[in-house]
Amino acid sequence: MEPFRKAVLPQSLGVTAVLLLSLRHPSSVAGSSASFLRPAAPSLLPRLRQRPLVSAPQPQAPRRHQLRMAVGTVSQDEMKKIVGYKAVDDYVKSDMLVGLGTGSTAAFAVERIGEKLKSGELSNIVGIPTSERTKEQALSLNIPLVTLDDRYDIDVAIDGADEVDPNLDLVKGRGGALLREKLVEECAKEFVVIVDETKLQKGLGVDGAMPVEVNKFCWKFVMDRIKGLPSIKAVKGCRAELRMQDGDKPYETDNQNYIVDLYFDEPLADAKQAASELLGVTGVVEHGLFLNMATVCLVGKPDGTVDAIKRPS
């Protein structure tokens, strides 16, 4: 991973230059990024100048370095778009059942599927959305949908993540969709994680909230029990907060549950143990540790290229 410097660049800088460079010198675009950019280039350039077509901002648990940008060329939003489009171009084929993720990065993958269905490049795609907002976006793009109750032979799921460690284990759920995401992504033959480079971490739980979805009933009691779990309370600086929305109202998930966000000053020493202890607490519905699930991670980089990292075997 390249080091980050805290610097803010004008958004207009960069992507145009990188795309022009990529078009003139395709070999300068890393790996399979070249094949991604070449066919899409004529239509991609004008589109990248627009603001991203994502749904209205959702309440998100804060991320410590959310505004951090690498000194480079493309903005964080542009990295998300490039990586979201590439995931669809590389992993989605006609006739597939596709898990549709949630969040600002996954929204670009959904957008690309809609676009390719409309143009006829893809046909007979059926999606399974991981949240109500993804469902709305997919329906607006005329993507046919089913639920897990109808089918669960998912060929590929594409979703963002809040943190990715070197084993491709993840923290997810800062957008509140963790339960449905985990249900869908556990069924997928291929789970493609799409992130910009700022999401790569050496360990899990250190760059912002680690969400836990809990039943509303006796949530304070459940939160206290979570804080007291050996693998949680042992982590330096551990604290727990009920996620709020609009100031003083608890945030509610699509499943009408609450979210307890855990914060730490250092990464979880044993994420597997923490996952198992969390699920042992009555009242915990699901947690945001997605361990041993991702099969590949596509990482959007500040120079407009994409790295593909396979799960270490």
Ligand SMILES: O=C[C@H](O)[C@H](O)[C@H](O)COP(=O)(O)O
């Ligand atoms: O609940 C939200 C999901 O887990 C998202 O995949 C995650 O928060 C990443 O979202 P974004 O791509 O907006 O950073």
